[in-house]
Amino acid sequence: MEKMTSRIQKLELLLKQMDKLHLRDAAEMLNVSEMTIRRDLVSCASSVILLGGYIVKDPKMHGHRGYRIFEQQEKHxxxxxxxxxxxxxxxxxxxxxxxxxxxxxxxxxxxxxxxxxxxxxxxxxxxxxxxxxxxxxxxxxxxxxxxxxxxxxxxxxxxxxxxxxxxxxxxxxxxxxxxxxxxxxxxxxxxxxxxxxxxxxxxxxxxxxxxxxxxxxxxxxxxxxxxxxxxxxxxxxxxxxxxxxxxxxxxxxx
Structure with missing residues (x-):
């Protein structure tokens, strides 16, 4: 449970810097399988969700877009x-x-x-x-x-x-x-x-x-x-x- 919470926290941190994160990239960054991240997001309440292959902020918890460090933050x-x-x-x-x-x-x-x-x-x-x-x-x-x-x-x-x-x-x-x-x-x-x-x-x-x-x-x-x-x-x-x-x-x- 502690490892799951840590992974979710890292995803939440990354999504403070960008609008979306591909599931494949998230799995590589956290050194786990895509299925592990899917299970994490289902099992643990958080401010991020999986939508169409991308991890994004839960729109129910984020009523507006936050700042973006650069104009094209989510790219590359x-x-x-x-x-x-x-x-x-x-x-x-x-x-x-x-x-x-x-x-x-x-x-x-x-x-x-x-x-x-x-x-x-x-x-x-x-x-x-x-x-x-x-x-x-x-x-x-x-x-x-x-x-x-x-x-x-x-x-x-x-x-x-x-x-x-x-x-x-x-x-x-x-x-x-x-x-x-x-x-x-x-x-x-x-x-x-x-x-x-x-x-x-x-x-x-x-x-x-x-x-x-x-x-x-x-x-x-x-x-x-x-x-x-x-x-x-x-x-x-x-x-x-x-x-x-x-x-x-x-x-x-x-």
Whole structure:
């Protein structure tokens, strides 16, 4: 019963970040069979239901749509799951890691071994909620003004934790990767936070799925050369091969 409750809680957490989750993807994330999840949803009262092969919020308990971190939050779930596996494989005992606010973050947290001891620094509610479930994670949440549309905390003090804490790894998400315009995202405050995190880390990892290449958004983060490694679900387009730093993809079985 305890394991069932834990699985349901993780599904509820994920559905705070997206509108729907395919049953197959949920089973892979939780490392159980699709039938197990079906039984969980039937046996345990919760705020999520199975509808047409997708796990969604129960409309009886959710009278309105909540915010979505990004405009297309529910898309590319399989790719984000794969990126999460790749990123989690890089986290080692004793690491001090910055986790960005992107929708891939819950998938990274899901794949981190519960026995691993590490410190996590984040400045978004979605990252905090995903990482708080890790029993050996020392979790630091940067404070500030809460932005509802992206669950982000913008610092209001002169100096923030991002400027005071040196990490050895930082996972940075982006909405666009372009040869001329560099790496971009939707929000200017997010871009500033990403820049601060990159300035205080030893290794900066860019997490993007293949759909982000040749895309440009309004808020500039950095040039591609500012990152040590790009983590992607597929090989990058040929035009990017000479511009990319180390590329990490297709090294784990999906």
């Amino acid at each position: 779930t399989a790719e984000k799951m794969y990126l999460g596996k790749l990123a989690a494989s890089l986290i080692e005992e004793g690491d001090v890691v910055f986790f960005d606010c992107g929708s891939t973050i819950p998938f990274i947290a899901t794949h981190i071994d519960d026995g691993l001891k590490f410190t996590a620094l984040c400045c978004s509610i979605n990252a905090f909620l995903a990482l708080q479930d890790k029993p050996n994670c020392e979790l630091i949440l940067c404070g500030g003004h809460y932005s509802r549309h992206n669950a982000f905390l913008n610092n209001i003090q002169r100096h923030s934790e991002l400027e005071m804490i040196c990490t050895n790894k930082a996972f940075i998400s982006a909405a666009g990767v372009d040869i001329k315009q560099g790496v971009t995202c939707f929000n200017f405050d997010e871009a500033k936070a990403k820049q601060k995190a990159m300035a205080k880390t030893q290794q900066a990892f860019l997490l993007v799925d293949h759909s982000k290449f040749n895309q440009v958004e309004q808020a500039y983060i950095a040039e591609l050369s500012a990152f040590d490694t790009v983590i992607c679900d597929q090989p990058a387009p040929s035009l990017f091969l000479d511009k990319l730093p180390k590329l990490m993809c297709n090294t784990l079985t999906r």
